[in-house]
Amino acid sequence: MLLAFELSGEHSTLPKSEAIACLESLKADFRIHLSLDSCLVIDLKNNADTIIEGLSKRLAMTHHIIKVLGIDESGEKDILELVNSAPLDFEGTYSIRVRRIKEYSRINTESMEKQLGGIFYRKGFHADLEKPMIQFRVLLTNGKSIFGYIAASIDRSAYEARKPHYRPFFYPGVLMPRVARALVNIAKPKEYMLDPFCGTGGILIEAGLLGIKVIGGDVQRKLLLGARTNLDYYDVNYSLMYQDACRLALCNDSMDAVVTDPPYGRSAAIKAESIEHLLANSLKEIFRVLKKGRAVFVSERDIKELALEADFRILEVHEQRVHKSLTRRICVLEK
Numbered sequence: 589m590l591l592a593f594e595l596s597g598e599h600s601t602l603p604k605s606e607a608i609a610c611l612e613s614l615k616a617d618f619r620i621h622l623s624l625d626s627c628l629v630i631d632l633k634n635n636a637d638t639i640i641e642g643l644s645k646r647l648a649m650t651h652h653i654i655k656v657l658g659i660d661e662s663g664e665k666d667i668l669e670l671v672n673s674a675p676l677d678f679e680g681t682y683s684i685r686v687r688r689i690k691e692y693s694r695i696n697t698e699s700m701e702k703q704l705g706g707i708f709y710r711k712g713f714h715a716d717l718e719k720p721m722i723q724f725r726v727l728l729t730n731g732k733s734i735f736g737y738i739a740a741s742i743d744r745s746a747y748e749a750r751k752p753h754y755r756p757f758f759y760p761g762v763l764m765p766r767v768a769r770a771l772v773n774i775a776k777p778k779e780y781m782l783d784p785f786c787g788t789g790g791i792l793i794e795a796g797l798l799g800i801k802v803i804g805g806d807v808q809r810k811l812l813l814g815a816r817t818n819l820d821y822y823d824v825n826y827s828l829m830y831q832d833a834c835r836l837a838l839c840n841d842s843m844d845a846v847v848t849d850p851p852y853g854r855s856a857a858i859k860a861e862s863i864e865h866l867l868a869n870s871l872k873e874i875f876r877v878l879k880k881g882r883a884v885f886v887s888e889r890d891i892k893e894l895a896l897e898a899d900f901r902i903l904e905v906h907e908q909r910v911h912k913s914l915t916r917r918i919c920v921l922e923k
């Protein structure tokens with residue numbers, strides 16, 4: 589079965605990486621069919637309903653998961669032919685939306701929706717734009733049109749509701765929940781996940797809500813107390829420790845995954861000789877406590893050399909521009 593992930597446009601590479609990591613965590617038997625701008629199409633071999641349900645509970649940077657009924661070129665005639673010849677077999681009302689991704693198509697989506705509505709009407713189906721029982725979609729990207737219906741949508745409002753300033757304890761300079769969740773998914777935690785620079789616990793919350801047991805460390809007591817308040821509020825299974833990320837009180841090979849956002853060079857909250865010292869030594873400690881698995885390390889600096897010195901393999905580097913003078917580098921490392 590072909591499944592399309594309608595990816596969020598908030599980042600060019602993270603949403604795809606998150607979707608693939610989640611499929612791997614769910615042990616899905618799949619291969620990539622097409623990798624397009626803001627849309628990933630996979631061929632999923634079995635257990636589709638269970639996998640789709642698992643994905644919809646985890647993903648942060650996907651809008652919809654679509655069961656694909658057909659793929660064609662993206663000219664007007666191609667789209668009409670694609671929908672006309674697709675196997676339409678459903679009961680109840682429907683809606684259809686045509687979405688142009690970026691500038692990949694010049695098609696007038698409203699007029700196309702009307703024409704496609706005509707095809708459905710001639711086949712005896714009834715539209716209901718308010719409360720349709722099935723929602724069809726045509727995505728236009730990279731010269732392709734992808735037609736299918738929504739199998740699951742991601743509840744993005746839940747991430748909005750967890751934004752840092754809505755939590756019981758707030759302190760500035762934290763990742764947004766959607767980014768934090770995507771990083772957790774990319775790290776593929778199984779049972780235990782560590783954030784050795786946990787601050788107010790933003791990353792831990794996102795992992796904890798997935799049922800992962802989370803362990804956090806920090807050197808600012810007031811932030812650890814704040815993290816405790818936040819983690820209790822979201823009913824997460826956690827342990828917090830007052831500890832230096834360069835000297836972790838954890839056994840070798842004890843963590844399934846690490847996701848962390850250490851302080852940036854300019855932050856006053858650095859407890860170390862220097863930022864270089866902090867990054868190099870914490871990477872070595874993370875490598876020591878990690879089982880075979882992934883660490884996702886966020887930094888303003890390029891830490892590739894330091895990660896290699898700590899013995900990590902570098903799987904991916906994603907850049908995220910936060911504002912004019914801050915670009916985050918998200919390094920996906922593997923032990």
Ligand SMILES: C[S@@+](CC[C@H](N)C(=O)[O-])C[C@H]1O[C@@H](n2cnc3c(N)ncnc32)[C@H](O)[C@@H]1O
Nearest residue numbers: 762785786787788789790806807832833851859
């Ligand atoms: C960018 S903040 C992390 C924010 C966190 N993700 C959150 O959700 O609040 C970096 C954190 O690293 C902590 N920190 C600085 N030096 C440290 C060290 N040597 N060991 C552990 N934590 C340290 C700071 O106290 C700060 O809370």
